[in-house]
Amino acid sequence: MLAREHDQNIWKYAFASVAVTVSTLGFGRMSYGILMPFMKENLAMSYKQAGMLATTVSIGYLVMVIFVGLLASKVGAKKLVVFGTGLVATGLFMLSVVTSYTLTITSMLILGIGTAFTYTPLITILVGWFPRKRGMLIGFLVSGMGLGTLISSTLIPFFTTWFGDLGWRYLWFFYGVLSIVSIIIAMIILRDPPIPLLKKEQQKRSFYKRVYFNKRVLRVAFIYGLVGFAYLVPQSFLFSYILEVGLTKYQAGQIMAVSGVMAIISGPLWGGVSDRIGRKSALLFTLAIGATALIIPVLFPVYIGLLSSQFLWGATIVGMLSLCQALSTEQVHPTYAPVALGYVTFFFAAGQLLGPGMGGWIIDHFNQIPLALMMCSLLLGIAFILSIRITEHAVDLDVTELEAKPVLANFCMKEGSPEKS
Structure with a gap:
């Protein structure tokens, strides 16, 4: 098998992946709707401008997501996860200090591109190591969006109370710090799965x-x-x-x-x-x-x-x-x-x-x-x-796993499997 699917390994990978998803999709994409009223008032934006910021995130995501899968198969999924989360952290920190609409829309574009670089590679890692648990693990990733939204809904009243009209800036900064933490977690826990070989x-x-x-x-x-x-x-x-x-x-x-x-x-x-x-x-x-x-x-x-x-x-x-x-x-x-x-x-x-x-x-x-x-x-x-x-299981997992054994043996000597991470 590609990896022995012990509960300990699954939960380690699930924890790291959810941490990244909360930071990127939860904070980077879903939290804007909650912070938007405060940003709109403080930056003197119109509803049209505020709506365009949300659209910009979606455009950045849409433009890049179709290419990310190709990149993951060439340079490795873990590198893209770290890079994408870094982009999101950059966008979050930028939002905490923006003073113009141009800088704000640039920050939102960076967020959209960053989230595109993280989600697909994360699923690639989980599916590669735990193919028979992919449903549950992908489910945890998707739930990270809702968890990020819940965290934002809970924190915004406190930040606006503590910091007044500038509370939204401090909250974006706090999200950036959490994103840096999620990068460290991902670097420690996640490993690229072996790539199965195709027949000639x-x-x-x-x-x-x-x-x-x-x-x-x-x-x-x-x-x-x-x-x-x-x-x-x-x-x-x-x-x-x-x-x-x-x-x-x-x-x-x-x-x-x-x-x-x-x-x-x-x-x-x-x-x-x-x-x-x-x-x-x-x-x-x-x-x-x-x-x-x-x-x-x-x-x-x-x-x-x-x-x-x-x-x-x-x-x-x-x-x-x-x-x-x-x-x-x-x-x-x-x-x-x-x-x-x-x-x-x-x-x-x-x-x-x-x-x-x-x-x-x-x-x-x-x-x-x-x-x-x-x-x-x-x-x-x-x-x-x-x-x-x-059609379910259009590709026979047992066959592909057998084909991947030589790659797995070589990979484990170099990187280590989830059981060794």
């Missing part, structure tokens, strides 16, 4: 045919894109809908908090389930439950209905993300896993860019938030239909 006849086949035009990879990519399209619409507009139906801000906060808490455990929960019952079955369950969750607020716009909806949505949405990522790595030879993951993530990022805009257009045009929720439910239904024909 396999090496002659077109690289693009094996990944970019691979029907199995494209199927997962389209499903992941549909999930990405639906992902941010409820997060962007549901709070307003809750207020529109007559509930208080306190009740709306309770409902959204339930979704956030469930999102933290959703990834490892469904990842672990998929390791037992299969990725395809678990994905079908999450898509069906998620599509139902978005219809409930339309049919039952009352407190219990909205609360049930967000409980189910939070319990499944992160699971969808982690399952799509795990499935993408199973459609190709392990050598191409980081490339396939970066490729399907491009579709997801594109969906994220388009989803809120389309949802906002529907709401503005028809003056109906429920229509946007119904659109997302329909998209998840289409993803469900596409998922029925997914």
Whole structure:
């Protein structure tokens, strides 16, 4: 096997990977929405300028993520993780001292590029060492985004109380310090997995045919894109809908908090389930439950209905993300896993860019938030239909592991396996 999957090794790698994910995706991407009101007021930005900062992070991520898989297979995943986290730390420190809009948007671009350099290589490391636990471990990574958001939500009241109007600057600086700590943790614990060898006849086949035009990879990519399209619409507009139906801000906060808490455990929960019952079955369950969750607020716009909806949505949405990522790595030879993951993530990022805009257009045009929720439910239904024909374990792990043995033996003498780290 590529590595003996002892609990001790799994949890060491899970801890290091989550630490990096919290710093990069949690602080670098998800925390801006929480700090934005304070930055907007202190820097005298318009809503349009503030919105452009969020878009800039997504653009930086979208532009780089498709190339990161190629780089990981050439220079090593660990180097990219350290480099990307370093970029994120740089962007976070810059945000703590920005005085102009130009410098601020530059900082956000650095954050987007940095996060692209970390996430895909992290999954490459985990999948390479622990192929049969990939579902659970990828789930932990995805939950790092929710954990970072929860930490930001908890800390911002204290920092604004202690430091007044400049509290957001000190918080960005604090995030930068935590990112440096996560780099040190990653350097100590993480190791690049051995790269399995392709047979000679396999090496002659077109690289693009094996990944970019691979029907199995494209199927997962389209499903992941549909999930990405639906992902941010409820997060962007549901709070307003809750207020529109007559509930208080306190009740709306309770409902959204339930979704956030469930999102933290959703990834490892469904990842672990998929390791037992299969990725395809678990994905079908999450898509069906998620599509139902978005219809409930339309049919039952009352407190219990909205609360049930967000409980189910939070319990499944992160699971969808982690399952799509795990499935993408199973459609190709392990050598191409980081490339396939970066490729399907491009579709997801594109969906994220388009989803809120389309949802906002529907709401503005028809003056109906429920229509946007119904659109997302329909998209998840289409993803469900596409998922029925997914192929699980398209590449036989036992075969690739046998092919990798000579590489593993040589690698362990040089670097050491997780058991020796």
